[in-house]
Amino acid sequence: xxxxxxxxxxxxxxxxxxxxxxxxxxxxxxxxxxxxxxxxxxxxxxxxxxxxxxxxxxxxxxxxxxxxxxxxxxxxxxxxxxxxxxxxxxxxxxxxxxxxxxxxxxxxxxxxxxxxxxxxxxxxxxxxxxxxxxxxxxxxxxxxxxxxxxxxxxxxxxxxxxxxxxxxxxxxxxxxxxxxxxxxxxxxxxxxxxxxxxxxxxxxxxxxxxxxxxxxxxxxxxxxxxxxxxxxxxxxxxxxxxxxxxxxxxxxxxxxxxxxxxxxxxxxxxxxxxxxxxxxxxxxxxxxxxxxxxxxxxxxxxxxxxxxxxxxxxxxxxxxxxxxxxxxxxxxxxxxxxxxxxxxxxxxxxxxxxxxxxxxxxxxxxxxxxxxxxxxxxxxxxxxxxxxxxxxxxxxxxxxxxxxxxxxxxxxxxxxxxxxxxxxxxxxxxxxxxxxxxxxxxxxxxxxxxxxxxxxxxxxxxxxxxxxxxxxxxxxxxxxxxxxxxxxxxxxxxxxxxxxxxxxxxxxxxxxxxxxxxxxxxxxxxxxxxxxxxxxxxxxxxxxxxxxx
Numbered sequence: 001x002x003x004x005x006x007x008x009x010x011x012x013x014x015x016x017x018x019x020x021x022x023x024x025x026x027x028x029x030x031x032x033x034x035x036x037x038x039x040x041x042x043x044x045x046x047x048x049x050x051x052x053x054x055x056x057x058x059x060x061x062x063x064x065x066x067x068x069x070x071x072x073x074x075x076x077x078x079x080x081x082x083x084x085x086x087x088x089x090x091x092x093x094x095x096x097x098x099x100x101x102x103x104x105x106x107x108x109x110x111x112x113x114x115x116x117x118x119x120x121x122x123x124x125x126x127x128x129x130x131x132x133x134x135x136x137x138x139x140x141x142x143x144x145x146x147x148x149x150x151x152x153x154x155x156x157x158x159x160x161x162x163x164x165x166x167x168x169x170x171x172x173x174x175x176x177x178x179x180x181x182x183x184x185x186x187x188x189x190x191x192x193x194x195x196x197x198x199x200x201x202x203x204x205x206x207x208x209x210x211x212x213x214x215x216x217x218x219x220x221x222x223x224x225x226x227x228x229x230x231x232x233x234x235x236x237x238x239x240x241x242x243x244x245x246x247x248x249x250x251x252x253x254x255x256x257x258x259x260x261x262x263x264x265x266x267x268x269x270x271x272x273x274x275x276x277x278x279x280x281x282x283x284x285x286x287x288x289x290x291x292x293x294x295x296x297x298x299x300x301x302x303x304x305x306x307x308x309x310x311x312x313x314x315x316x317x318x319x320x321x322x323x324x325x326x327x328x329x330x331x332x333x334x335x336x337x338x339x340x341x342x343x344x345x346x347x348x349x350x351x352x353x354x355x356x357x358x359x360x361x362x363x364x365x366x367x368x369x370x371x372x373x374x375x376x377x378x379x380x381x382x383x384x385x386x387x388x389x390x391x392x393x394x395x396x397x398x399x400x401x402x403x404x405x406x407x408x409x410x411x412x413x414x415x416x417x418x419x420x421x422x423x424x425x426x427x428x429x430x431x432x433x434x435x436x437x438x439x440x441x442x443x444x445x446x447x448x449x450x451x452x453x454x455x456x457x458x459x460x461x462x463x464x465x466x467x468x469x470x471x472x473x474x475x476x477x478x479x480x481x482x483x484x485x486x487x488x489x490x491x492x493x494x495x496x497x498x499x500x501x502x503x504x505x506x507x508x509x510x511x512x513x514x515x516x517x518x519x520x521x522x523x524x525x526x527x528x529x530x531x532x533x534x535x536x537x538x539x540x541x542x543x544x545x546x547x548x549x
Contacts, residue, residue: 011043018046021199024238026050031059041070045083052090052200055240055273060090072110081107081120086200088127092134093204095281095314101131122151122160129167138347142171159201162191166208170215176348178216178385185209189225202232203242207282210249215349217389219425223253244273245282251289258428258465264293284315291317295324296429298468298518316341319357326361327469334361342374352381352390359397363404375401392421396434403441412441429470432461436474452478468519472526488530494548496523500536501543 014029030047033039039047048063064087071080084107091100104127111121129144145167152160169184189209191197197205206229213222226249233243247270254263267290274283291306303324307317318341325334338354338361345351355378362370375397382394399414415438422431439454455478462471475492489497499509506524510517524539533539543549 011039014043014050015046018050021236022238023050023053023199023236023240027054027056027059041067041074041079044070048083048086049198049200053203053236053239053241057090057094061087064090068107077110077114077116078118078120081111081116081118081124084110085120085123085127088124089130089200089204092127092130093281097131097134100127104128104131119151119155119157119160122148122155122157122164125151126160126164126167129164133167133171138171138174142168142175145171158191158196159198162188162197162205163201166205166212170208170212173212173215174347174349176384181212182216182218182221185212192228199236199239200241203229203239203245206232207242207245207249214252216385217352217387217393219253219256219387219389222249226250226253240273244270244286247273248282248286248289251286255289255292256425256427256430258426260293260297260465263289267293281314284310284313287313288315288317288320291324292320295320295327296465296467296469298327298522300324300328319354322361323357326364331361331364335365338362348381352378352385355381356393356397359400363400368401368404371401371404388421388425389427392418392425392427392430395421396430396437399434399441400437403437403444408441408444412438412445415441428461429465429467432458432465432467432474433470435461436470436477440477463515463519466516466518468516468522471515471519472522489527493523493527493530496520497527497539497543498549500524500527501540501549503540 010029010033014026014033017023017026017029026046027050030039030043030050033043044063044067048060048067051057051060051063064083068080068083068087071077071083084103088100088103088107091097091103104124107120108124111118111124125144125148129141129148132138132141132144145164149161149164149168152158152164165184165188169181169188172178172181172184175181188205192202192205206225210222210225210229213219213225226246229242229246230250233239233246247266251263251266251270254260254266267286270286271283271290274286287306287310291303291310294300294303294306304321307321307324311317318337322334322337322341325331325337338358342351342354342358345354355374358374359371359378362374375394378390378394378397382390395414396418399411399418402408402411402414405411415434419431419434419438422428422434435454435458439451439458442448442451442454455474459471459474459478462474476490495513496509499512504512506517506520510520513520524536527539528534531539531542533542
């Protein structure tokens with residue numbers, strides 16, 4: 001009797017926790033009751049949902065399968081099909097297309113055999129369309145989502161309609177119908193505001209819409225919905241499933257906004273949240289953001305390791321890995337990788353993410369024709385989509401090509417448009433890179449004062465961001481750094497050499513010159529290379545021999 005009472009108490013606590021969205025406690029309590037075979041069908045469904053939201057995906061699959069079986073035995077075909085929908089939803093979002101599709105077909109056969117006209121027909125059609133998206137059949141998927149939405153409207157099911165509107169919107173985006181696609185995404189999000197959607201679907205809608213915004217570089221929309229997703233996650237402290245994705249989205253925006261230190265923290269939290277046994281597909285995106293942060297800071301070994309991890313978890317490592325190869329001086333590898341990836345990209349969404357890095361990489365090899373073609377394609381996409389980010393990116397790429405082609409005045413105009421766009425978006429790294437090119441254009445036109453001012457502004461931004469590779473390049477381009485001394489050292493390298501000769505450590509030099517320790521280390525390596533030295537003591541001797549100290 002006592003054991004029965006204890007199990008009943010666990011069920012009651014599980015229901016209460018589920019009601020207040022304490023998913024972790026609901027999972028623990030309902031799991032305990034399930035172990036004693038004391039869960040009714042509604043409680044089994046609660047357990048399945050709670051398990052999913054705390055990242056226990058396999059447990060969720062087992063619970064939904066159990067509920068489906070019991071409803072089937074009881075003759076409740078529609079409810080069994082609804083359980084199969086959630087089972088397929090979980091599996092498809094986990095990337096298990098074959099298993100997910102199998103459950104859709106199994107449930108569809110149940111409904112067909114019973115000749116049931118019910119809203120579950122729409123849910124199953126939604127899952128079938130989701131499979132088509134993953135398989136690359138966008139046209140069929142769009143038609144399927146639209147048909148499922150009609151069923152949702154007919155049965156007054158706002159959750160189904162919202163899911164389908166997002167699916168339709170993403171398909172339209174991939175077809176290049178950006179305005180229409182974004183309108184459908186906005187319409188779907190109204191269902192969240194009206195609290196018409198279950199928690200599992202809410203998280204999916206947020207993440208899918210944010211990904212859609214990022215695909216078309218709609219930074220402002222992405223910022224709004226990421227902030228809303230953050231608030232939603234914070235209202236459920238025990239939520240695991242979508243919190244990791246939220247952290248990834250936050251880190252991506254921080255990366256763009258120059259808050260790289262904060263982005264490092266967020267992406268580490270995301271990796272921790274998404275790591276096994278949860279092992280969500282967003283883990284690949286988290287590792288990619290981490291790799292980008294390492295690359296931009298000059299931590300090349302760490303960047304390469306993170307790109308490999310991103311690839312392992314399903315995230316294409318390019319264009320970042322190709323840009324890393326370029327930064328490492330492995331130009332041939334960078335060219336081969338970015339050309340292959342761009343050749344394989346068929347839709348405008350994917351190509352738009354590759355074209356600007358492609359321009360930079362092929363220009364490094366002097367292929368002006370290829371760079372011009374890519375810049376023109378990016379301009380066409382930017383004109384059609386009309387988002388501030390893509391406009392700035394296109395102007396930046398076009399200006400770079402014009403500068404390489406020798407049309408300096410036209411380049412300067414394009415680059416100033418890019419700088420204005422990056423400044424409006426509060427993207428300091430991209431703005432600094434635009435300033436570097438503006439400085440070079442001014443120098444070609446003989447305006448050395450303006451060139452130095454632009455390079456100085458870029459240098460300050462790169463130093464603040466701790467973008468070591470870019471900082472070194474800017475210093476080499478600046479008028480001060482252009483003055484060479486004995487041995488071919490730049491003025492900054494002479495400063496570093498003098499401090500090395502006094503016995504200061506890299507950390508002490510960084511503090512004195514107000515630069516990062518990694519930048520000092522890069523300068524020391526450059527000094528050793530230029531002078532043919534291998535030790536600090538040899539560098540010290542050189543400094544004294546040449547009366548630098």
